[in-house]
Amino acid sequence: MVCLWLNPRTDKYHQLTDQDVKEPLLLFKWGIGCKGYFTLCNRSLTLSRNENGSTDLNTRINQSSVRLFLGTMGWVATTAVLAFGPKLWWEFDPSVTLIAIVLNLITGAIMLVAQYRHLMSMDELQKQTHLEAMAITLGVTAIVTVTYGNLEPAGVLADTRPTNILFVTGITYIVAVIVLWMRRTSE
Amino acid sequence: MKNKLKVLRAERNWTQADLASALDVTRQTVNAIEKGKYDPSLPLAFKVAALFAMPIEQIFSYAEDA
Numbered sequence: 001m002v003c004l005w006l007n008p009r010t011d012k013y014h015q016l017t018d019q020d021v022k023e024p025l026l027l028f029k030w031g032i033g034c035k036g037y038f039t040l041c042n043r044s045l046t047l048s049r050n051e052n053g054s055t056d057l058n059t060r061i062n063q064s065s066v067r068l069f070l071g072t073m074g075w076v077a078t079t080a081v082l083a084f085g086p087k088l089w090w091e092f093d094p095s096v097t098l099i100a101i102v103l104n105l106i107t108g109a110i111m112l113v114a115q116y117r118h119l120m121s122m123d124e125l126q127k128q129t130h131l132e133a134m135a136i137t138l139g140v141t142a143i144v145t146v147t148y149g150n151l152e153p154a155g156v157l158a159d160t161r162p163t164n165i166l167f168v169t170g171i172t173y174i175v176a177v178i179v180l181w182m183r184r185t186s187e
Numbered sequence: 188m189k190n191k192l193k194v195l196r197a198e199r200n201w202t203q204a205d206l207a208s209a210l211d212v213t214r215q216t217v218n219a220i221e222k223g224k225y226d227p228s229l230p231l232a233f234k235v236a237a238l239f240a241m242p243i244e245q246i247f248s249y250a251e252d253a
Contacts, residue, residue: 125219
């Protein structure tokens with residue numbers, strides 16, 4: 001019996017061996033906990049969802065990216081409200097400010113969870129790349145924070161702001177991810 | 188680690204994208220493994236072995252300099 005697999009990503013057909021097809025037309029086992037179903041569609045076999053209900057890698061990453069984007073936007077919005085609201089909107093009313101602080105912390109936690117889930121949705125090389133980039137970023141941030149914090153007492157800068165460190169953190173992380181990824185995946 | 192991933196894939200006339208799709212990883216991950224720039228985790232190595240229906244040691248072998 002010849003069974004074909006239509007790869008939905010490349011739109012190409014592939015022949016499956018008898019060993020691949022344990023239950024013809026229904027199930028294709030390719031590893032531990034990884035079973036794909038094949039269904040008849042347009043007179044060919046089409047790969048559908050994994051048996052454990054999870055979707056494919058691209059779908060997972062796209063979904064978690066959208067959640068991360070929404071979580072980040074929510075945090076940025078509440079941060080802006082907390083930064084400008086007391087002066088512009090509610091004239092430093094302590095109760096409203098307290099609500100703004102709590103909302104900022106809650107959306108921050110939501111963003112953190114979205115970031116974690118986004119990391120977990122990646123494949124193992126992506127995950128390792130991001131974790132190594134985070135380790136590099138942590139080290140660079142620690143070093144720059146100590147040096148930057150000493151600039152004001154040393155009389156080099158008149159005014160230092162801790163939030164400036166976020167720029168260093170962000171840029172270091174982006175550069176580290178790009179460099180590490182390119183080193184491993186260059187053709 | 189050394190591996191025969193590229194040979195096994197070529198024997199089946201699969202592209203890197205096909206193999207990546209079957210293993211639920213990115214094409215870049217398959218490329219990195221084939222070129223020896225990345226050693227797969229044990230679960231992924233077992234998944235590869237199951238996909239090619241071969242013992243894991245026939246696909247991956249330890250090489251100190253690799």
